[in-house]
Amino acid sequence: MLKIGVFGCGAIGGEICKAIDNGQIEAQLYAIYDRHEQSLNRVKSSLENFDPEIMEIVEMVREVDLVVECASQQAVYEVVPTALHAKCDVMVVSVGAFADTQLLEMTENIAREKNCRIYVPSGAICGIDGLISASAAALHSVTLTTEKPPGGLRGAPYVLENNIDIDSITGRTVLFEGSATEAVQAFPANVNVAATLSLAGIGFDNTRVRIVVNPALTRNIHEIAVEGEFGRFTSRVENVPSPTNPKTSYLAPLSVISTLKKLTQSFNVGT
Ligand SMILES: NC(=O)C1=CN([C@@H]2O[C@H](COP(=O)(O)OP(=O)(O)OC[C@H]3O[C@@H](n4cnc5c(N)ncnc54)[C@H](OP(=O)(O)O)[C@@H]3O)[C@@H](O)[C@H]2O)C=CC1
Ligand SMILES: O=C([O-])CC(=O)C(=O)O
Numbered sequence: 001m002l003k004i005g006v007f008g009c010g011a012i013g014g015e016i017c018k019a020i021d022n023g024q025i026e027a028q029l030y031a032i033y034d035r036h037e038q039s040l041n042r043v044k045s046s047l048e049n050f051d052p053e054i055m056e057i058v059e060m061v062r063e064v065d066l067v068v069e070c071a072s073q074q075a076v077y078e079v080v081p082t083a084l085h086a087k088c089d090v091m092v093v094s095v096g097a098f099a100d101t102q103l104l105e106m107t108e109n110i111a112r113e114k115n116c117r118i119y120v121p122s123g124a125i126c127g128i129d130g131l132i133s134a135s136a137a138a139l140h141s142v143t144l145t146t147e148k149p150p151g152g153l154r155g156a157p158y159v160l161e162n163n164i165d166i167d168s169i170t171g172r173t174v175l176f177e178g179s180a181t182e183a184v185q186a187f188p189a190n191v192n193v194a195a196t197l198s199l200a201g202i203g204f205d206n207t208r209v210r211i212v213v214n215p216a217l218t219r220n221i222h223e224i225a226v227e228g229e230f231g232r233f234t235s236r237v238e239n240v241p242s243p244t245n246p247k248t249s250y251l252a253p254l255s256v257i258s259t260l261k262k263l264t265q266s267f268n269v270g271t
Pocket of ligand 2: 123124188189190191192193194220239247248249250252
């Protein structure tokens, strides 16, 4: 059975651990890690069938077959190269880190050299399957519009650096427009989906991102528009936010769970 280590035990990590524990994913929850003891204890007490060991990353990669990073962009710099050097596969959700082209090239090179896999789930957006299919021919444009309630954007570096009082905004307001490279740096915990789109499509500098705050919303909306030789498509998802982290949509952990299931099943559907 696949031995999994979960690095980061917040909204996403907690759901993944539960899905392995309840048998939805046929794998062994071997190790977990988080910098907060409280988060580790919360996860441990939610489990009925597994009692994973708490392991720092260097030890974890020696013991497991796959590490799931669900912590932060900063964690990607430590977790991904460490895992690959130890010939351990890795799944990444803080995908925005790959806007750093040096990190992206380095990790691709190590993965190739060590014959390992880096998995990036679709996360909180719909349409990655279609974009990947369409990318086999020329793509002309990829645009993401993300619209969240204030709680979904509060505390982002862009908001703090520009002294935006997000809670005093009364109507739908465009906060940011730029490339995916700029978006994932300005909003590192809010639009990792822009990075996933970039990797699947036309790259970080060519993918356009608009970020909107809307106090009337209770859901996180991501709208994607793609044009290319294949034609054009749009997708729109209205995501329920995670109860423990309003920035993160519930679809994100579900996407990781489904990608993990794909790895352990013999019958797979979708691009
Ligand atoms: N690809 C996608 O579609 C999506 C990606 N995400 C991203 O996924 C990641 C996880 O999201 P979520 O579970 O909601 O986040 P949470 O904040 O709920 O949980 C992350 C946990 O990991 C901890 N952590 C962060 N960095 C480190 C580190 N270097 N070492 C040890 N522990 C660390 C955090 O601590 P602390 O609070 O101190 O940072 C926190 O306890 C985030 O980067 C988020 O932006 C989220 C939604 C969608
Ligand atoms: O969960 C979401 O709606 C998107 C998100 O936070 C991210 O991509 O970082």
